Amino acid sequence: MKQLHVISLKKMGGLERLFIQHINTPSDDTHIIMCVNNKIGAEVKSQILKGQILFANRLFKFLPIRCPKILRKYWLSWKIWKISAESIIVWNLIIEIPSKPKKPILLYYDHGSSWRFALNNKTMRFFSMLDGVIAASFASKRMMELRFNLPCQHLVVLNCIKTPLGIKNITKSLHTPIQLGTASRLVDTKGITVSLLTVHELMIRGHYITIEIAGKGEYKKSLQMLTHKLKLNNRVIFSGFQEEMSNFFNRIHIYMSTPITEPFGLSCMEALYYGIPVIFPIIDGQPEVIKNNLCGIGLHPKVSIKDHKNLTGMNIHFPHKIYDPINDLLILPKFLSHIECANAVERLIVKNIYNKFSYYAHTHSMSQFNYKIFQENFKNTLLYFKNKKNIPNSI
Numbered sequence: 012m013k014q015l016h017v018i019s020l021k022k023m024g025g026l027e028r029l030f031i032q033h034i035n036t037p038s039d040d041t042h043i044i045m046c047v048n049n050k051i052g053a054e055v056k057s058q059i060l061k062g063q064i065l066f067a068n069r070l071f072k073f074l075p076i077r078c079p080k081i082l083r084k085y086w087l088s089w090k091i092w093k094i095s096a097e098s099i100i101v102w103n104l105i106i107e108i109p110s111k112p113k114k115p116i117l118l119y120y121d122h123g124s125s126w127r128f129a130l131n132n133k134t135m136r137f138f139s140m141l142d143g144v145i146a147a148s149f150a151s152k153r154m155m156e157l158r159f160n161l162p163c164q165h166l167v168v169l170n171c172i173k174t175p176l177g178i179k180n181i182t183k184s185l186h187t188p189i190q191l192g193t194a195s196r197l198v199d200t201k202g203i204t205v206s207l208l209t210v211h212e213l214m215i216r217g218h219y220i221t222i223e224i225a226g227k228g229e230y231k232k233s234l235q236m237l238t239h240k241l242k243l244n245n246r247v248i249f250s251g252f253q254e255e256m257s258n259f260f261n262r263i264h265i266y267m268s269t270p271i272t273e274p275f276g277l278s279c280m281e282a283l284y285y286g287i288p289v290i291f292p293i294i295d296g297q298p299e300v301i302k303n304n305l306c307g308i309g310l311h312p313k314v315s316i317k318d319h320k321n322l323t324g325m326n327i328h329f330p331h332k333i334y335d336p337i338n339d340l341l342i343l344p345k346f347l348s349h350i351e352c353a354n355a356v357e358r359l360i361v362k363n364i365y366n367k368f369s370y371y372a373h374t375h376s377m378s379q380f381n382y383k384i385f386q387e388n389f390k391n392t393l394l395y396f397k398n399k400k401n402i403p404n405s406i
Contacts, residue, residue, distance in 0.1 A: 015096035123274035148296030171385035177257030192263030197228030208349035306372035
């Protein structure tokens with residue numbers, strides 16, 4: 012199948028990683044990449060091995076001269092028509108085109124942007140053209156349905172990654188210091204502040220705990236300031252973006268996932284592969300990755316954004332609702348309590364309990380997350396929507 016992928020490739024994140032794995036996997040499909048940015052981030056570009064790369068707004072392929080804004084939707088529509096793809100997959104963003112393409116199926120792949128999209132004419136006009144929605148998790152599917160109520164079908168293709176490299180197929184063991192870890196873009200919604208407060212609380216309780224924070228982003232300076240304020244400079248390591256994550260995961264004992272929203276959580280899945288128990292909030296798609304009380308400890312967020320600001324001095328801007336998977340409804344976002352996170356760490360670092368959680372983290376990930384099945388499901392979903400479009404009055 013000839014697939015046209017419309018995507019932003021400015022920065023490396025979970026979506027970009029999933030996309031790159033998809034197009035780099037050997038298959039009989041043809042991949043054409045339509046980047047909506049004027050250039051591709053270096054970390055992303057270095058990993059794209061397959062696929063023809065085009066730029067949505069460039070007038071010339073090799074020159075960064077952009078089409079005038081007033082003409083861009085027509086320019087993009089013409090480029091899409093010229094490619095003659097069988098399927099158009101718009102990855103986690105909204106595009107503007109004057110009308111729906113006639114022949115190819117037009118699909119939207121949701122990886123979490125549905126939490127943030129504005130309910131306006133631009134959004135709904137694009138959604139009205141869709142032949143279908145592919146959701147990265149059940150939470151993503153329900154967010155799309157509850158917020159936008161579209162007439163097209165929404166199908167889940169559960170997020171997945173290839174089995175990581177460098178996994179030691181043994182149960183991890185604890186040693187001093189206990190090493191926590193988190194890996195993500197350094198942005199406010201990831202709640203890394205909660206992990207810093209947790210380390211501080213555990214230090215007060217007399218534990219020798221450290222944390223490694225892998226990733227980069229605009230929030231780094233704020234996190235470093237909080238680290239200094241809490242006198243944790245010798246307990247916190249900012250290790251930056253790491254293209255190869257196996258050493259990071261083999262260093263840490265417990266993975267901290269403390270965001271106010273997380274549509275799925277690929278980094279949590281990766282941690283499980285390495286036998287690392289995860290502390291996580293029971294929100295959005297997190298419970299679809301981590302089996303609570305088997306390979307991680309799930310907690311219910313209780314700290315309001317205002318109270319979190321009082322604790323950290325930092326203002327978090329997230330004026331959106333999140334998905335409550337227990338009650339199947341949309342709720343206001345909250346942070347995890349660092350006291351409850353500290354309690355969860357204390358529960359895990361009991362030797363026999365940690366060994367049990369570590370063992371099940373590894374076995375659960377190896378048995379439940381199969382990248383080959385993901386690829387098959389993704390392609391079958393594309394074929395399903397294609398065949399459905401070709402059958403008049405199909406349900």
